[in-house]
Amino acid sequence: MLPQALLLVILMNINVASTSNIIKTLPGFPGDLPFKLETGYVGVGAMDDVQLFYYFFESEGRPEYDPLVLWLNGGPGCSTFSGIIYENLGPLSFDYLNSIGNKPKLKLNPYSWTKVANIIFVDEPVGTGFSYAKSWEGYSNISDTVSAVQTYEFLRKWLMDHPKFYNNPLYIAGDSYSGIILPIVVQEISDGNRDEHLPPMNLKGYVIGNPVTDTQIDRNYRVLFAYLKALIPEELYQSMKGNCKGEYVNVDLNNTLCMDDLEVYNECIEDIHLDQILEPVCSVSSPKSAGSNWFAEDLVNKDSVNLLLSIPQLRRPWCRSYNYLFSYIWANDRTAKDALHIQEGSIKEWERCNKTLQDLYISDVSSSLVYHENLIKQGYRVLIYSGDHDMNIPYVSTMGWIESLNLTVDSRWKPWFLHGQVAGYRVLYSDKKYQLTYTTIKGAGHTAPEYKPEECLAMISRWLAYYPL
Numbered sequence: 001m002l003p004q005a006l007l008l009v010i011l012m013n014i015n016v017a018s019t020s021n022i023i024k025t026l027p028g029f030p031g032d033l034p035f036k037l038e039t040g041y042v043g044v045g046a047m048d049d050v051q052l053f054y055y056f057f058e059s060e061g062r063p064e065y066d067p068l069v070l071w072l073n074g075g076p077g078c079s080t081f082s083g084i085i086y087e088n089l090g091p092l093s094f095d096y097l098n099s100i101g102n103k104p105k106l107k108l109n110p111y112s113w114t115k116v117a118n119i120i121f122v123d124e125p126v127g128t129g130f131s132y133a134k135s136w137e138g139y140s141n142i143s144d145t146v147s148a149v150q151t152y153e154f155l156r157k158w159l160m161d162h163p164k165f166y167n168n169p170l171y172i173a174g175d176s177y178s179g180i181i182l183p184i185v186v187q188e189i190s191d192g193n194r195d196e197h198l199p200p201m202n203l204k205g206y207v208i209g210n211p212v213t214d215t216q217i218d219r220n221y222r223v224l225f226a227y228l229k230a231l232i233p234e235e236l237y238q239s240m241k242g243n244c245k246g247e248y249v250n251v252d253l254n255n256t257l258c259m260d261d262l263e264v265y266n267e268c269i270e271d272i273h274l275d276q277i278l279e280p281v282c283s284v285s286s287p288k289s290a291g292s293n294w295f296a297e298d299l300v301n302k303d304s305v306n307l308l309l310s311i312p313q314l315r316r317p318w319c320r321s322y323n324y325l326f327s328y329i330w331a332n333d334r335t336a337k338d339a340l341h342i343q344e345g346s347i348k349e350w351e352r353c354n355k356t357l358q359d360l361y362i363s364d365v366s367s368s369l370v371y372h373e374n375l376i377k378q379g380y381r382v383l384i385y386s387g388d389h390d391m392n393i394p395y396v397s398t399m400g401w402i403e404s405l406n407l408t409v410d411s412r413w414k415p416w417f418l419h420g421q422v423a424g425y426r427v428l429y430s431d432k433k434y435q436l437t438y439t440t441i442k443g444a445g446h447t448a449p450e451y452k453p454e455e456c457l458a459m460i461s462r463w464l465a466y467y468p469l
Helices: 004-013 080-085 144-161 178-194 215-228 234-244 256-269 302-310 320-331 334-340 355-360 369-378 395-403 453-464
Strands: 018-023 037-044 050-057 068-072 092-094 106-108 118-122 170-175 203-209 381-387 408-418 421-431 434-441
Touching: 018 144, 037 144, 050 080, 050 144, 068 080, 068 144, 068 178, 080 092, 080 118, 080 320, 092 320, 118 144, 144 178, 170 178, 178 203, 178 369, 215 234, 215 256, 215 395, 234 256, 320 334, 369 434, 381 395, 381 453, 395 434, 408 453, 421 453, 434 453
Parallel strands: 068 118, 068 170, 170 203, 203 381, 381 434
Antiparallel strands: 018 037, 037 050, 050 118, 092 106, 408 421, 421 434
16 A cells, blocks of 8 residues: 555655546436546646546446556547447447437446446547647657657556555556557556656556557468458468568569469458458448558548438448447537537547548557567566457467467467357466466457457456456
8 A cells, every 4th residue: 555655745746737527417318427437638748738638437346446447549549439439448338229310329338347447548649539739849749659658647647636546456458559559658657666756556467459569460460360261262371471471561572473462362352341351341431540550541530421421311231330420420519528528629620530640640669569578577467359350450460479478378278258158269378477368359350349348348357356267
């Protein structure tokens, strides 16, 4: 436990620049919220120029004892509101059946991770969601390392403003592109604890789902994934291995045999939805990262929202991305912004994933693997999970870099169950006090909780409770 005298010293010596508000009601939800929601801004960077917006949900279990989780979304530049609403991490979701036109309805989510944890959802980096900068300088030179440093500063200041959570077990969690940022944040916290930065953090480990780790390697593994899922024949797979020598991204254009194989390969997968290979490809698709640079190819934007709302009679296959339209309508409504206490004039328009930010973003960390390697000696608990139908970040790629860590296998690959049915497969690794659990979520895509919310709640509940999957 943190001594009271030390707490007073911390409070007197750190300038906490933040605002917070307790939210009692939200438009679209009937009555008062049956859980505690706080929103606010924390200033980071020079002169607190960058204002990072957050949503904080207290645990619906035992908030004084349950873990404190800092959640980072991917993109880069995708708002954590998407994690709350669509990935089923928060206690609310859209009520699609009862939402009409421009009046989305909200309902309680039975699979919220807030049932077992206190969760801070932070919109990072600046320009994401409702986060903004007071000057144009705050938007310049946004990169992986800058984002990680500012996220660490955010957490230090947030904890200073919420001292009752000092002693709760702390986990850093996220998915997709946060697989690059998150290990750097964990390293920052670890180094800060070593150097006695205030406040001391009770960091126990980290959680990453469908994680980007090395963009080039992740993309190369798509070929193996395509073969294992019967999207390409063995003959083509073996030919590509031989002719391309395992390199399918940065290909020598003079290697005609490899280029011919890639042409056939691309023909086989061009109509496959990479986020979940069993779901249809849509003309208006999810604003999730795609390709080696992780930029959105087809972004659900204001124009596409108006188009789809104006032609509801158009026959088309159901597409998951159509669900995302409600977030644009709801989050840009003046009453919703007022309810969340959004700073007036801080952003022009809320976007689920900020394409402009992605165009300016500097990816200065090509691989986060070295951070995972460095963190082994810290003895943390780690959970890595993959949707096994995600082709964006194939499970075989994630398994590949985990195996490269040369950890001891404590428990071999075997199924885990929910309601008597196989929910996925897991393997346990260790190195002295360090423990890593890797698990697949059967039938899930990118990212897993959006597709299999009940299974993912079971996964995180058991893992946080130190209970075997």
